[in-house]
């Protein structure tokens with residue numbers, strides 16, 4: 001079974017389009033998203049429509065659930081006053097521009113999805129999809145988390161040897177195996193933060209005895225996205241953020 005896992009699209013329609021084209025030629029059996037469909041770019045409704053039209057199921061990111069529930073902030077991290085201001089501006093813009101239909105649909109996204117690629121009639125591998133961690137979609141599971149942290153996370157999820165725990169939220173892809181459990185951060189389609197502007201996603205090949213993880217990066221029309229941000233009333237800094245893969249502003253997600 002080959003899954004394509006796409007996360008943190010963040011209302012970037014050109015990036016989503018390019019990733020779906022790439023997935024189309026790679027024979028994925030199924031596509032799932034790992035949340036944060038909206039925020040930071042000007043196509044929240046178009047991204048939600050495209051995901052629904054393509055029949056792509058997935059989980060609620062912090063941006064999705066906070067927009068859906070009128071929460072007081074997006075649950076995003078910031079490291080200084082300017083980043084905090086940008087975070088609030090993006091959240092306010094997104095809340096103002098999501099249609100009632102998009103907002104309602106974002107509220108229906110599940111917190112977690114468990115997949116059984118071999119059917120579930122044998123105890124074979126489980127692939128668990130979450131946005132942050134198993135308790136909150138706001139927790140950043142970054143690559144520098146300790147082995148002990150990840151082992152506890154796997155245990156809390158109920159993961160066993162051969163299983164996969166997949167998540168996003170940090171916008172930086174990585175993969176580590178501990179105790180036979182694969183921990184996979186799928187990176188970000190629409191707002192990478194690792195210095196690489198290309199849209200990122202993961203192809204996951206699962207058999208009864210093997211798990212293969214391929215992180216893919218796909219070029220897209222980043223200038224179209226940058227232009228649309230500048231014309232939208234969103235903070236102009238978000239255009240340069242996309243062009244530089246997050247290098248222009250270090251820590252907001």
Ligand SMILES: [Fe+2]
Pocket residue numbers: 008010036061169170171253
């Ligand atoms: Fe995100």
